[in-house]
Amino acid sequence: MISVIVTTYNWPEALTLCLGSLYVQQDSRFEIIIADDGSNANNLALNKACCENSPVDIHYAYHEDSGFRAGTIRNKAVALSRGEYLLFIDGDCVLLPDFIAKHRRLAAMGYFVPGNRVLLSPKFTQEVIGQQLSLHYQPFYYFLFLRLQNKINRVSAFLQLPLGFLRQLQPKKWQKAMTCNLGVWKNDFLAVNGFDELFEGWGYEDSDLVIRLIHAGVKRKEGRFAVPVLHLWHPQNDRQQHDKNFQRLQERLDQPDFISAKQGISQYLE
Numbered sequence: 001m002i003s004v005i006v007t008t009y010n011w012p013e014a015l016t017l018c019l020g021s022l023y024v025q026q027d028s029r030f031e032i033i034i035a036d037d038g039s040n041a042n043n044l045a046l047n048k049a050c051c052e053n054s055p056v057d058i059h060y061a062y063h064e065d066s067g068f069r070a071g072t073i074r075n076k077a078v079a080l081s082r083g084e085y086l087l088f089i090d091g092d093c094v095l096l097p098d099f100i101a102k103h104r105r106l107a108a109m110g111y112f113v114p115g116n117r118v119l120l121s122p123k124f125t126q127e128v129i130g131q132q133l134s135l136h137y138q139p140f141y142y143f144l145f146l147r148l149q150n151k152i153n154r155v156s157a158f159l160q161l162p163l164g165f166l167r168q169l170q171p172k173k174w175q176k177a178m179t180c181n182l183g184v185w186k187n188d189f190l191a192v193n194g195f196d197e198l199f200e201g202w203g204y205e206d207s208d209l210v211i212r213l214i215h216a217g218v219k220r221k222e223g224r225f226a227v228p229v230l231h232l233w234h235p236q237n238d239r240q241q242h243d244k245n246f247q248r249l250q251e252r253l254d255q256p257d258f259i260s261a262k263q264g265i266s267q268y269l270e
Contacts, residue, residue, distance in 0.1 A: 002030040002100060003083030003186070007070055007179070008091030009037040012046035013129045014232050015091040019050050021136040027101035031057040034091075035077035038065025057082075068241075071195030071205040074179070078186070078194060079268035086186050088179040088206075093117070094135045094230040102227045103183045111168070112184040112213055114177035115223035116157050117231040118143070124151035125233040135230050152230075161225035171219035179206040181229045188218045193264030201241025204249045208261075211252055216259045 004022065008015045015034075022032060032054060039047055044062065051058045061077040063069070078086060085107055089095070106113045120128065124146070128135065140158055147155040192212040199205035214220070252258050 001083035002085045002087055002104065003078070003081035004030055004032050004087045004089060004100070005035055005074055005077045005081070006032060006089055006091050007035045007037065007074060008039065008047060010039045010043045011092060011234070012039075012043050012050060013132075015047055016050050017094050017128070017132065017135075017232075018089070018091050019054070020134065021095040021097075021099075023053070023055055024097055024136065025095070025100045026097050027104060028056055029104075030087075030100055031059070031081065031083060033077040033081050034058070034060045034062075035070075035073040036060065036062040037068070037070055037073045038063060040065070068201050069197070070179075071199055071209075072197045075194045075197065075265040076268055078189060078265055081186070084186055086184050086189055088182045088184075089229060090180040090231070092232040092234060093180055094232070096136055096228070099227055099229070103223070106167075106221060106223055106226060107183060107185075108221055109185065110188075110217070111219050111221035112177070112182065112188065112210065113221045113223045113227075114210075115181035115183075115227035115229065116176075117178075117180055117229045118155075118157050119153040119231050120233050121151050121153075122233045128232065157224070157228035159225050163222070163225060167222040168219065170222065172214050173220050174207055174210045174214060177206070177210045177220065179209070180231060181223070181227065182206070182210075183223070184213065184218075188213060188216070190265065190269075192216050192259050193261035193266050195264065196261035197263040198248065198261075199241075199245050201245065204245045208249055208252060211249070212259050212261065215256050
């Protein structure tokens with residue numbers, strides 16, 4: 001069983017597109033856990049309405065809005081999950097129909113798998129949202145045409161390359177491993193105590209998780225050229241905590257024996 005953790009906040013239009021792409025996955029052996037970081041009452045109701053037609057089991061984790069606490073709500077979502085493998089995505093991402101199937105094939109014991117993303121332009125994002133375009137059904141040449149129009153930032157991510165052992169050549173690389181597209185075994189996630197909730201405000205809670213996984217002996221297996229996501233454009237989050245979070249991250253990079261989150265998922269487990 002795969003548990004897909006979908007992080008969202010006050011953007012039901014994007015979540016509708018994200019869930020729509022999950023509902024038509026070729027591989028249906030998964031569950032969905034919505035991790036809602038404090039959407040207001042109106043958007044919370046819209047979000048839950050999006051979940052009503054799910055063809056797979058779906059659960060909802062929610063807490064009140066108290067600033068950017070993505071790590072906290074993801075921990076709460078994982079605590080609700082039943083799967084052996086976790087896939088973290090953002091609720092403003094659209095997945096291709098083989099996304100789950102490809103991640104399942106890439107999963108290997110002792111490895112985490114970061115995929116990459118294709119960014120949509122601000123104007124095209126408005127078009128996609130306004131018309132609720134089903135991007136996940138489009139063929140490769142459609143995205144090639146979008147790239148020629150500068151509506152997306154790259155088309156190379158859609159290439160499917162059988163890289164084999166090349167995917168394991170950088171086992172300790174933590175950079176560009178983001179929770180908008182990340183696969184990890186639940187046992188490994190629990191072993192490092194999940195996300196560290198000391199990282200409040202935008203910045204580096206996902207990098208910290210990956211660094212602690214590496215410290216614990218979990219290796220990177222590259223998911224590029226296999227499992228891209230389409231990421232809708234949005235304004236940058238408030239980055240007032242950037243410097244504080246970055247300093248904490250740098251300290252942990254220099255502590256290879258630092259593995260377990262100080263304030264992690266253990267508080268939500270029975």
